[in-house]
Amino acid sequence: MQISSVNDVKIYNLSHGKSLPEVRNIQRRIELIQDFEMPTVCTSIKVSRDGQFILATGTYKPRIRCYDTYQLSLKFERCLDSEVVAFDVLSDDYSKLVFLHCDRYVEFHSQHGHYYKTRIPKFGRDFSYHYPSCDLYFVGTSSEVFRLNLEQGRFLNSLQTDAVENNVCDINPVHHLFATGTSEGRVECWDPRVRNRVGMLDCALSSLTEGTEVQGLPSISSLKFNGSLTMAVGTSTGQVLLYDLRSSQPLLVKDHFYNLPIKSLNFHDPLDLVVSADSKIIKIWNKDNGKVFSSIQPQTNINDVCIYPKSGMLFTANEDPKMNTFYIPGEYMALGPAPRWCSFLDNLTEELEESPESTVYDDYKFVTRKDLENLGLSHLVGSSLLRAYMHGFFMDIRLYHKVKSMANPFAYEEYRKDKIRQKIEESRTQRVQVKKLPKVNKELALKLMEEGDDEAELASRKKKGKALPSILGDDRFKLMFENPDYQVDEQSEEFRLLNPIVSKVGQKRKKKLRLLAQQAAEDEEEPEGRASSEEESSDDDKSWVEEVREQRRLLRQEDRDRRRQERKEADRNTVLLKREQNGEKTSDMAESKKTSQPQFYQIKAGEEFRSFNDMARKQKLQKASLEDRLKLEEQSGTSNVSDTAVGSKQLTFTLKKSEQQRKQQQAEREHHQERKKLRRSAGHLSSGRGRGWGGGRGRGGEEEEEAHLN
Template sequence: MPTVSTKIKVSKDGQYIMAAGTYKPRIRCFDTYQLSLKFERCLDSEVVTFDILSDDYSKIVFLQCDRYVEFHSQHGRYYRTRIPKFGRDFSYHYPSCDLYFVGASSEVYRLNLEQGRYLNSLQTDASENNVCDINPIHGLFATGAAEGKVECWDPRTRNRVGVLDCALSSVTVDTEIDGLPSISALKFNGALNMAVGTSTGQVLLYDLRSNNPLIVKDHQYGLPIKSIEFQDPLDLIISADSRIIKMWNKDTGKIFTSMEPEHDINDVCLYPNSGMLLTANEDPKMNIYYIPVLGPAPKWCSFLDNLTEELEENPESTVYDDYKFVTRKDLENLGLAHLIGSPLLRAYMHGFFMDIRLYHKVKMMVNPFAYEEYRKEKIRQKIEETRAQRVQLKKLPKVNKELALKLIEEEEEQQLPRKKKQKNLPNILTDDRFKVMFENPDFQVDEKSEEFRLLNPLVSKISEKRKKKLKILEQQEAQEQEEEEEPEGKPSDAESSETSDDEKGWVEEVRKQRKLLRQEEKVKRQERFKEDQQTTLKPQFFEIKAGEEFRSFKDSAKKQKLMKKTLGDRLKLEEKLGILSVSDTTVGSKQMTFKLKKSGQQKKQQEAEKQHHLERKQLRRSAGHLKSKRGRRGPF
């Protein structure tokens, strides 16, 4: 489309795909068997929706935004009529040849195509109707109202047979501000199932025998549902709003997959009996998605199956599969800081990508015994796993022992009778998510770091008590003797006096830590200053080539001539030369030249000009044998 496509549908025989769009308002028909555009027709106003009544493209009905209804045949527009109110959707009832129009009115207008006249309209209780649909099995006609209700009518008796209130089942937090959700999409599946989409982004699946929805699926975006399709082979529902297309199981509600295109979605169409999706969106190009799991490719593009099979057999590696991500600190540890800025390192976010083979080579050179250490660590882990199967006493982990002891003490305090009123918090030691924290030495808390020393001065004092307990526990484990511990819940007098001292002297501890950090910073500065004094700067000499001594003066003369010319002439000259020069006269005489990248058309044009000049030179003849003869007059 020139700008935007609004609706897209497939004919019943599957040979033609029709799409409506703007601007200017038009309809395009694509022939799938020929993989080409069949025809294009421009319309007087924009298309709200359309439907293909025949098996091919020979009978089409368009509902336009100016209340006009147009009927098209193979040659073009066949007939045009108008409805009383602005229409929003319509459905065609095949047994009676009736068109049902809903829109900005409480009435449903009926136009009989066999008799060629309007029939008595259906009077609904809604102020406005947004969507409608007809069940293809038993012919039940349903309308979706702006008040969030669905009314069902029997076309044979023209009486209402039921009302379904969907707004109460899809109430969200934002309904108090935005009002009750309205019905924005409606679709029947089989004789008993019906899916309803709301303006707040929910999809409700109903059984016509029940007032309560079987399942409610929320898109979580708060945008109106624009399209609903059923995929029966896998029992999936394909629902779409303007941002996302979701495929989910209609029995469990589990997400199968989802797609978020770059541009907003206006309509979604599922090609029958295949895994192909067609979308009309806010972009000139209409998107086509092929999902092999949903079904095979259509006959007219069966080559897609072969392509997907080849892609599955030969998976392509991503760009950074053979690279290792390292930070600046890692490069300093490996001694590769001098490679920053070279092609061997690719800058990315807060670090660099380097070749994994180079990384392993340097790692082996820096630490040749890394493999042996890794092997010993793996053997130790396997031995510990076998030991864990034996019956053994409770003991502290080898990593973060103080933290584990602290958690054990807190758990014991919660079990005391005086602490019953407090909430029982989950224990990290028994949680599998934090298991690695007490097994992997990389997660060991560094007590010598600045953050730990400054932010936890009181914790460091309390940790001294735990260290004493740790020593006692380690001695007990070494000796394998069980000793009775002090009764829990009653702190000793020594501990109470220590806590009072801690409360008084925690400020002094902070000051001491700050003084120590300042002294360490001074020592580091002195070491850096000594290193800077030891480094000597070597003078750099530059060689001036012969004939380049007065190049700057020649360039200045050329610049003065160029400055007299107009900007267009200068740009044309630079394009011909293929060089863009930028000079800086503020600091010395500097000049930078940039070679402009020529397009393929410019290169072809230059080659054609060269060939033309060569041909002219070959054909050119000298005019020396011609001499001017003065004084001779002609016969006249």
Template structure:
């Protein structure tokens, strides 16, 4: 476990640290943990929370009991049961998953959008049915009242697949050459589409008419695409752009009341809202920032070592999941963002117990020496070789080589040091046995 404090906010990386192979014996495991401080401080919150190569998407079921993730290679989906803190099942697929959604409160009904123009439906037992879509898809949204699945992608049309009738309905035509993302607001049920032209279109699924059109290029510098759409409630809408900016709108106004720049120039991939603290969580491939929705003031940030593919937050908590360009799916815990979920309430105590103030230095097996020290040790001829690592006004040398050269130059240094320590110990013992001068003898004067 690693602890960082950007902007004086403590962030616990629960995925950091070394892991042990499963084939090691229990005795070997104990011996390795005893010697390695990184193994002592590791926390495996969910067992086998990894992918063979890369993870793409992570989502939490609406009942909060399951965490589902997609990745590769081979393309697959993994379901984790939080009550058991372990993997529940794994299903492999024929092609990479672009997006997926849960139709039920749990994992029993799922939809997967693949990169080969197929939509695949899964039930509790596995794959149920798949159908081909007219274009390459990028995102999808399910409208529960009408049972319509809206599909956006490399086309100016929004395709509607009715899951009750099992057939495609008449598509909705947009003014853009392609669409990137979509979301249905759960309060007023409007469908919001983000396009490649930087416009946002709002459609009413009941009348299938376009109710609004917003050109975000008028409120931002230069041309950009809309890459992420997220509603906080019925009125507040956050938009992520391809230039690394987040625009927060009141849908009754044409101008954003907050504009946040990530300053990396990378497309915004994920947007989330924290309702308790009124924060916005925005992530691109390099960094995830948490900032105040009303003012845009930065709260804190997380910058993993690998590129971010998507962000997922566990509801009403400070637990965050990252799908990245690495086998490990990252788990972070921010206590000031919210409490730990009920299924991992032990995190509040563990983070305090396992956190250590003193961290091992980077060069703990090396000793810093100057040029004068090298000359006194007779090692000046090693300058320029790989046995010395230049640093500031001196060098780092292997501590074993240093002690070996020290023993050759001063062969009797240890014996003199040992005699000195013995004499100091004898002097302390003599002082303890000696009487103190001018000591007043206590007596009973009443006798």
């Protein structure tokens, strides 16, 4: 909360302060409505007719939020397809809403959500609802006023105005006179019953008072009816004109003196006040004599203002996530009491008036533990003077300034010496100086100096020519040549890719300067057939492309080399780690690291890998028979899978056997050895003549069979 007094009227800003509720004392903090804010910006705000709901639109993303004042919290939130230009509440509560979007769409919402969407022919800027006929009147970037009948669900014949564009519109709540404000500074009034224009006011000339400096005629930026005969008109130059509909001359002209468009107009009937607002200030003044009642100036720009009915509270939509809430109480000279749903504000403001504390809402200073040690306040950790927050503490700003002045009493002397040193340096710059390169970005400074000299020489040859301002002499870029953080890294990828383009542009620029200098010296027209200074061959234009490609190739090559080196280091570290796990000594590891370096075609040595360079053994195995190869695999307990189609790569893996398989193999091995011992050779037997292969056995066959049986 923030309390301000303007013209002896106290104004309470209930939404003032930073979003740090844990830092503030809960007893001294007021959160009227929870989450009363938008993600980025709030564009417009309204209160329903029954006073229970507050509706606001904002960005980003485009959305509408509805707050329930009885619950003091957010009721619902709906996101929209595009930003809202204007919206209105057609029912007493939130059940019927109309939105005019920036993309010409008109969207209708019911209680459950989106209901219907249609489109108007031109971009709209404002609309009004005519209750007796259920017509919506849309004005925008057109001379026509479009009418949409909600009962029939169709567009009706438009109203043709004399204006090029219409900015705002409003309907009188008593006799339903429709008025539209034009971009030419006129107000046209129409009777909806006969659809004819009944009057026109020229507000542009009436708003030009003595001492007003205006470029062009002002346009109408806001419009508001009050009762049956009073109308307020706001202009784009910051004037508010009060009219009686029976007269073409304004009763009163109120100037905001900011030359900003009037964005909102409201009437406060109990005190006969007008609440007008531009993007900078809200002014509350008497509509009879124009005397200022009070004014409110928020910290951010204003988009819309809404007064809660029959109360002294008003809401503002700002160019800020927070939506401000202002309350003007008091027995005398007050806008009104607090609303029924926050009646406690009256008692609270009375207590604050009885015991004013101007220091309740002072700011805090964030300090770290190192700052506390430098200030000698480490002993305050854990006390009520320090509130822990993240990696530091919050402390009262007054205490911080007081302790800092005591800890460093010579701070003013140091500040004074720094100011004197700065003055001396500024006076030195006015002397005649030799060109001196800065400490940071010397190459860039030298290049800019050379280009500046060329332009100065060219300007001196031309009488009317002027040299372009140099970056070296611009204060906005001085940190680039003073702060080491702005040093150009010529080895970075961005610089190497951009340097060919910049160099080519610099060469073209120098060439153009030389040609212009020659033309200025000769002071004659370019001879026919000679190439123009702006004409360049396509080869020159595209030469930098090859340089950029070459730089990209080098960058890719360096990236590959770096990754290869990282892989080598990772492999070497893995080998050392495995050997260390196997119990090898460090000296042996260092010696093996020096002697055995794996080649690029080799895989790391180990029990689970085999080298790829044993080509002789592979060829020998390929020449052996299948029986021999299987025997070797059985003896070694390994199996090899090779594929000659993929570079003769070989994968070796060990077969895991169960205990039963090992016993079975051992039994078979013992059986074969026993059979070999019992086996007798039959080479001494000779085969006799017998029948052919198909004619039975001969004698020799019988003897051989007997030998086997024996």
